[in-house]
Each structure stands twice: as C-alpha cells, then as structure tokens.
Amino acid sequence: MADEKQLAILKQGVEVWNQWRKDNPDETIDLTRARLDEADLSGANLSRANLSGAFLIRAGLSEADLREANLDGAILSRANLSEADLSGTNLSGENLNGANLIKANLIEAILIRARLSEADLREVNLIGANLGGANLIRANLSGENLIKANLSEAILIESSLYGADLSGADLREANLRLADLRGANLIGANLSGANLSEANLSGANLSGTNLSGVNFRWADLRGAALSEANLSGAALSDANLSEA
Numbered sequence: 001m002a003d004e005k006q007l008a009i010l011k012q013g014v015e016v017w018n019q020w021r022k023d024n025p026d027e028t029i030d031l032t033r034a035r036l037d038e039a040d041l042s043g044a045n046l047s048r049a050n051l052s053g054a055f056l057i058r059a060g061l062s063e064a065d066l067r068e069a070n071l072d073g074a075i076l077s078r079a080n081l082s083e084a085d086l087s088g089t090n091l092s093g094e095n096l097n098g099a100n101l102i103k104a105n106l107i108e109a110i111l112i113r114a115r116l117s118e119a120d121l122r123e124v125n126l127i128g129a130n131l132g133g134a135n136l137i138r139a140n141l142s143g144e145n146l147i148k149a150n151l152s153e154a155i156l157i158e159s160s161l162y163g164a165d166l167s168g169a170d171l172r173e174a175n176l177r178l179a180d181l182r183g184a185n186l187i188g189a190n191l192s193g194a195n196l197s198e199a200n201l202s203g204a205n206l207s208g209t210n211l212s213g214v215n216f217r218w219a220d221l222r223g224a225a226l227s228e229a230n231l232s233g234a235a236l237s238d239a240n241l242s243e244a
Contacts, residue, residue, distance in 0.1 A: 002034040002054075010036075014044045021045045042080075062100075132170075142180075 006029060010017045021027075022045075029049035040060040047065045052072040062082045066089055077095050082102040092112040099119045108128040117137040121144060130150040137155055142162040152172040160180045167187045174194045181196075183203045190210045197215045202222040212232045216239040224244045 002032055003030040006030065007034055010041075010044075011039075014041060018043070018045050 006027075009020050010031070021029075029046070031046075031049055031051050031054055033053040033055075034051070035055050036059050037055050037057045038059060039056075041064055042060045042062045044061070044064045046069050047067045048069060049066075050070045051074050052070050054071070054074045056074055056076045056079050058078045058080075059076070060080050061084050062080050064081070064084045066084055066086050069089055071089065071091055071094055073093075075095050076099055078098045079096070080100045081104050082100050083104060084101075085105045086109050087105045087107040088109060089106075090110045091114050092110050094111070094114045096114055096116045096119055099116070101119055101121045101124050103123045104121075104125075106124055106126050106129050109126070109130070111129060111131045111134050113133040113135075114131070115135045116139050117135050119136070119139045121139055121141045124141075124144055126144060126146050126149050128148055129146075131154050132150045133153045134151070135155045136159050137157045139156070139159045141164055142160045144161070144164045146164055146166045146169050148168040148170075149166070150170045151166075151174050152170045154171070154174045156174055156176045156179050158178045159176070161184050162180050163183045164181070165185045166189050167185050169186070169189045171189055171191045171194050174191070176194055176196045176199050179196070179199045181199055181201045181204050184201070184205070186204055186206045186209050188208050189206075191214055192210050193213045195215045196219050197217045198219060199216075200220045201224050202220050203224065204221075205225045206229050207225050208228045210230045211234050212230050214231075214234045216234055216236045219239045221239055221241050221244045223242075226244055
C-alpha cells in the first residue's frame with residue numbers, strides 16, 4: 001500500500017509536493033495502489049515513483065515527470081498525459097485506453113501489449129519505443145515520429161497514421177486493416193505478414209520496404225512509392241495501384 005505520509009503531502013497540491021521532493025531528493029516514493037482517480041497532478045515530479053497498481057483514471061498528469069516511474073498494473077484510462085515525460089518508462093500491459101498523450105515524450109518507452117485503443121497520440125515522440133503487441137485500435141497517431149519503433153504484432157485497426165514517419169519501423173504481423181496511412185513515410189520499414197486490407201496508403205512512401213506476404217486486399221495505393229519494395233507473396237487482388 002501507499003506511504004500514507006507521502007500520499008497526504010501529494011494531496012496538498014503539486015506545488016507542496018514538488019517542494020517536498022526537492023527538499024527530500026533521496027526519499028523513496030511509494031504510491032502503490034494509491035487512489036488518485038481524477039486527481040490534478042499536472043506538472044508533478046513523479047520520477048522514479050512506485051505507482052504500481054495505482055488508480056489514475058481520468059487523472060490530470062499533463063507535463064508531469066514520470067521518468068523511470070514504476071507503473072506496473074496502474075490504470076491510466078482517460079488520463080491526461082499531454083506533454084508528460086515518460087521517456088524510458090515501462091508501460092507494458094498498461095491500460096491507457098482513451099488517454100490523452102498529445103506531445104508526450106515516449107522516447108524508448110516500453111509499451112509491450114499496452115492498451116491504447118482510442119488514445120490520442122498526436123505529436124508524440126515515439127523514437128525507439130517498443131509497442132510490440134500493443135492494442136492501438138482507432139488510436140490517433142497522425143504525423144507521429146515512429147522512426148525505428150517496434151510495432152510488431154500491434155493491433156492498429158482503424159488507427160490514424162496520416163503523415164506519420166515510420167521509416168525503419170518494425171511492423172511485422174501488425175494488423176493495420178482500415179488504417180489511414182496517407183502520406184506516411186515507411187521507407188525501409190518491415191511490414192512482412194502485416195494485414196493492410198482496406199487500408200488507405202495513397203501517397204505513402206514504401207520505397208525499400210519489406211512487404212512480403214502483406215495482405216493488400218482492397219487497399220488504396222494510389223500514388224504510393226513502391227520502388228525497390230519487396231512484394232513477394234503479397235496479396236494485391238482488388239487493390240487500387242493507379243499511378244503507384
């Protein structure tokens with residue numbers, strides 16, 4: 001359970017809490033299973049805090065410092081994490097459904113099998129992030145920086161990746177059915193075995209991409225760049241390849 005003294009300080013407000021953290025830099029922060037639903041923790045210094053099992057549903061965590069925090073089993077659905085620093089944080093298996101992550105820093109964050117359906121990830125920095133097996137159904141990743149991100153086996157059905165930079169990303173076996181990838185940069189990405197049926201890839205750059213075994217049935221590839229792409233075994237029946 002959470003340290004009651006620390007929890008009481010936190011509930012006095014972020015200003016009081018951050019000052020206490022500054023005055024006690026070596027204090028181990030224990031907020032395990034704390035009930036913080038809808039709490040306003042915007043700008044709070046929660047770096048290295050143990051928040052395992054914490055209830056943070058609809059909590060306000062915008063601009064919070066969560067670097068190296070332990071969020072194992074925490075519930076962050078519908079939380080506001082806009083501009084929060086989550087770089088290097090382990091969020092594997094976390095419930096982030098519907099969370100606001102606009103402009104959050106997720107560089108090298110671990111989000112294996114995380115639940116992010118309908119989450120807003122616009123302008124998030126996901127360079128080097130591991131999203132393997134994550135649930136991103138209907139997530140908004142428009143314009144995102146996903147260079148070399150691991151999205152293998154991720155579920156991206158109906159997600160928006162409009163204009164996203166996925167160059168060098170690992171998307172093996174990912175489910176991108178009905179996804180919006182218009183104008184996306186997929187140069188050098190690995191999409192082998194991915195499901196892109198009914199996806200919109202018009203104007204996308206797929207140069208040098210591994211597309212072996214990809215399901216492109218009913219996909220829109222109008223004007224897409226496919227030079228030097230590996231299309232061996234790809235299913236292209238009923239795909240629109242005009243001007244590709």
